[in-house]
Amino acid sequence: MAAQLDFYQVLGVKRGASQKEIKQAYRKLARKHHPDVNPGDQAAEQRFKEISQAYEVLSNSEKREQYDRFGQAYQQAQQQGGPQGDIPFADFVFQQGGAGSFADLFGDLFGDFRTGGGRAAHHPTAVRQQRGPDIDHPMEIDFKEAFTGAEKTLNLSIADRCPECDGVGGNTETCPACGGSGRGGGGFLGMATPCPQCQGSGQIITGSCAACRGTGETGRERRIKVKIPAGVKTGSKVRIAGEGGRGIRGGANGDLYLIIQVKPHEFFVREGDDLRITVPVTFVEAALGAKVPVPTPGGQVNLTIPAGTRNGQKFRLRGKGFPRLGGKGHGDLYVEAEISVPKKLNARQREAVEKLKEVWEEDPRKGLPTAL
16 A cells, blocks of 8 residues: 555645654544544545555654655565665554554544543543524614614524423433443554444433423523624624523523614614715805704714815714724714705795896806717
């Protein structure tokens, strides 16, 4: 097998990789392809052997030197006076100490089942503790609540751990196959595996819980108070820790995420943290200039319109937009002037406009072509 492999490619490292990089690559690949993690998968077992053989050569400075010099012919070089030839794969696993041993490389993955050692987190039951799933829940708020922030009360019905059976689904008793140890027979290379009857938990379920009918879950009504921060926008997520789906085998609950939907405003249009509003301005105000009242989220202000303001001209009011999440200031408010032309004029107004027409000298169409 060795003559057909590039050991550097097998481990996914460069030829100049350090021993630390080689060891890290080996540990990562070995965990993924170990036969006890992939029971019955012949391809995974073969891949694991290739990874281990590559590491056995590249982690040994003398063998690596021969491999780098002679390439695929490194074994012949070893047989001609070089370092000792390859140790068979199974012997390597149990003969090599330190970084190459199972206790060092896989202790934190499987625990030491053969000696009964290992940390509590490595026990088969602990391995199967699972955090509950996160739950997304839509929540609609109005424009003002998004601007100021708000405290809301939610009434939710979410699947939760059954209180009668603690989420197990029925009564439990000690597994007769493993006596409650959670350990099965010898696995790959004699390594202990989780008990196949109880899946490593040490307990089996008998009967079915009447409250949840064996599902381990019941609906629970929840009344939750949540603070919506100022500055949220449509698509923002508000996290409520521990209020998501139930954990499995004592695992922590997931989180509840409120997906915010902000109702549109009748006059204000939001663009990021900035706001835009269109304010009508009379012809006289636009021509002569004036101070016009302008609404803002925080209250009305007077905006100075300069003489000669044109239709659609924009004015910026700094810091009058939406608050930025995290309390980092506010966006701006952009006011767009819309020249209001009266549809009807009374006699006095018409007389005034007629007099203005007599003295009006500007031709706004000057310079336009008469045809193509």
